[in-house]
Structure formats: C-alpha cells, structure tokens
Amino acid sequence: MKLFLGKFFLFLNLFFVSLFGDTQLIKKENSDSNTTLLVIGGIHGDEPGGYFAASILATHYKIHSKNLWIVPNLNQESILKNSRGIHGDMNRKFSQLAHNDKDKETVEEIKKIITQQNVSLVLNLHDGNGFYRKTDKGNIFNPNAWGQTCVIDQCNLSNQPFGDLNKIAADIKERINQKLIEEHHTFDVKNTNTKFDDEAMQLSLTYFAVTNNKPAFAIESSKNLPSLSQKVFYHLLAIEEFMNIMDISFERTFELSEQNLVTILDNYGNLNINNNIFIDLTNIKKFLSFIPIKSESNAFKFSNPLGSVVREGQNFVVYIGNKKVTTLSPQYFEMLEPCKKEKGFDVVIDGKKFSLDYASDFFVHDDFNITRKDGYRVNVIGYKATGQVEESGIAIKLQDFDRRFSMDVDGLVYRVEFYKNDEFCSMSKVHFRQDNEK
Known part of the structure; x- marks a missing residue:
C-alpha cells in the first residue's frame, strides 16, 4: 500500500508545487512571459536518467525569466518497482485507453497539463537502448537504437514559435556534441515520421502533444552509458540547450559535470515526519528501529521530489526514485x-x-x-x-x-x-x- 507522498522543499529558489490529481507538477514561473517549457520524467519507471534529471532540475535550478514546469515522476508506481510499466507501457496510452486501465487517471492528468494554453514546448525524458547511428555498426550502434537521440515525430508544426522541430533538434544535437564526456556518446536526430511510418509512436505522449499543436521532443540518453550520473548529465545538457533556444534565463547551484552529479545523486535530502521528526537521508543506515509515529494519518514530506514511503508489512520503507534508502520500524505514540x-x-x-x-x-x-x-x-x-x-x-x-x-x-x-x-x-x-x- 502506498502512503502519503509528501512534497516539502527547502531550497534557495522558490517554486510552486501543485497537484493534478496525484500528478506532481512543479512550477518555476516569472511574470515576464507566458512562454513555458514543460519537462516530464518517469513515464517509464526503469529509465532513471530521465526522472533523476528532472528532480535535479526542480531542486538545483533557478529560473530568472519565462517559465519552467516539471513533472519529475509521472509513473511513480513503476519507478518504485524499477519497471517500464507495471500496468503496461504508459507511453502507448495517449490515443485510446480502456476505462478501467489503471494508468487512465495519470494519463488524463498529464494530457490536461500538456494542453494548458501557456505550455510552449514539451520534453519527455527517456533512457533508450544502445547508441543511435544512421548506418548499422553492430548490436549497440545501429539505426534501431534509441540512445543518445533527440526524437521528433515530424519535421514541422505550423503556426508555433517553436514549430520547426527538425531545425531545433538539429541545433540541440550540435550543441550537445560539443560537450561530450566520451567521443562515442554523440547525439543525433531521430525522426520517427510517426503519422505515416510508426503506429506504435502514434500512441505516445509526444505525438499526442504535436497533434494538439504543442511542439514536443523526446530526449533519450543511452541505457548503455556506464553510470546514472552520465545519463543525468546528458539529460540536463539537453534541457539547458532547450532553455537557451527558448531564451529561458536560468542558473544552477553547481557546475555541470559528471563528478558533481555523482555527489548530488548521492544526497537524498531530508524527510520530515509529522513536523516533529527530521531525518537526513544521506549516509543513513539501512534500518532504523522504534521510530515514534502515529498509528495512522502520518505526514511524510521530502525535500527530494522523488521521495516516497511505502508500507511493507509492519515497516515503512523510504525510497528516493527507485532507490530503497532506509526502512523505518515504527513505535506508535500519541503525539503532543x-x-x-x-x-x-x-x-x-x-x-x-x-x-x-x-x-x-x-x-x-x-x-x-x-x-x-x-x-x-x-x-x-x-x-x-x-x-x-x-x-x-x-x-x-x-x-x-x-x-x-x-x-x-x-x-x-x-x-x-x-x-x-x-x-x-x-x-x-x-x-x-x-x-x-x-
């Protein structure tokens, strides 16, 4: 049973967290413009590069002009299980969906967010297999791979400020390829030509967006990269270049490097329980016994937007994304x-x-x-x-x-x-x- 998932933030930059049903939407807004970049992580629960990048974007970036919206953990249940989709592939549910589909509420909520009037461009973050190459160079480097790509469904979207999808994707590719960790990490543009050539992609989030006149791209880091920090590095690099193209002014609290991301990813932040217990989750033991809490209606609040608590038997298990951080064995008390x-x-x-x-x-x-x-x-x-x-x-x-x-x-x-x-x-x-x- 999944318990209360708190949203509690203690960072220098201010932002607003709202809920569309159970979907967490983090807004970093300014009054100078309605231009808004929407970044979505975690549609596939086994692609941590995307959702950890989105969480760092939420906690370590300040937006000085225009707007940034972030959904860091769209498919939270699948993230906890490190599964592509415990109820099936959520990214194949944006055309038709059975009334009793367990992902229906989440899919409808993100559709409403995407179609908000001031959403100007949508990024869906993924980790894909292999390294995309236009010619076949083996099992890892080939045209069927998805890793290290900026994916578009079509070349153009009429009457939109960011509607030249192919040109934008090409610009992103060139900018990323100037900052590679390793030479073979090169990015490329992958145009699925969805309307005519890819029936599966016709069911996807990005195709839903473009058919609703919203410029949309998927960013795919490679699952074959050796570390989570490298996956996150390329996602953040791509997001920053999209913000540059959109003239979104930003600053971050760290220098963007793989080593700095290792440190940030190892810092799980804080857990607030009922406003009378605060626990630093970094360097914490895997099991803590006799934690004083109420027998019901406990409020668990996290500084990390990927934080969640799951009841397993008599214990409360604390997660950051797909990482089991610690287990709390409770001792129940009346609270003063x-x-x-x-x-x-x-x-x-x-x-x-x-x-x-x-x-x-x-x-x-x-x-x-x-x-x-x-x-x-x-x-x-x-x-x-x-x-x-x-x-x-x-x-x-x-x-x-x-x-x-x-x-x-x-x-x-x-x-x-x-x-x-x-x-x-x-x-x-x-x-x-x-x-x-x-």
Missing part, C-alpha cells in the same frame, strides 16, 4: 501537538549553554548535557544508561553510546527524544564531530 508551540530545551554543549528548538540538530565535540525540564522526559537512544528512566542532567560522550543505535553509517549521529506525560513531543539529533571538524 502543543509541544511545537512551546519553548525548546536548554543543553550544555562542550561546556557552553545553548537554547535550542525542538526537532533541531546540534553538534558536539566532547559531550552534551540536556537540562532538566519539569514535566518532560528525555530518552537518548543508544545511551548505555544503567537503571535510569530519565536521561537529562547527564553529561554524555560519544563513547557512552552503543553504535548499533546510530542513525548514520559512521556511528556519529544519535536520536534525542522528548516526551511529556508519555506522549511523544519531538526528536532532535546530536551529531558528534570528528577531530578534524570545526
């Missing part, structure tokens, strides 16, 4: 709602006193001591106490912890939980700094 409005707690850190908010992180070199507060009980998870019910008023060092209870794989982050009248209030985290950290 007013706790969020009260003053936080005092703590002595390395001999200095600080006042901290609930559900905050604090950093320690030597030891920390939570000041006692009337009516509250402190539970320091993993602290090897002897016969103590309440763990405030105690100076605690890193060596006092059982490393099995750390939240991170390095054994440096531990939970500090606050209770009032046996109701859970909030969880803070203590981070022990290593000797070379300031």
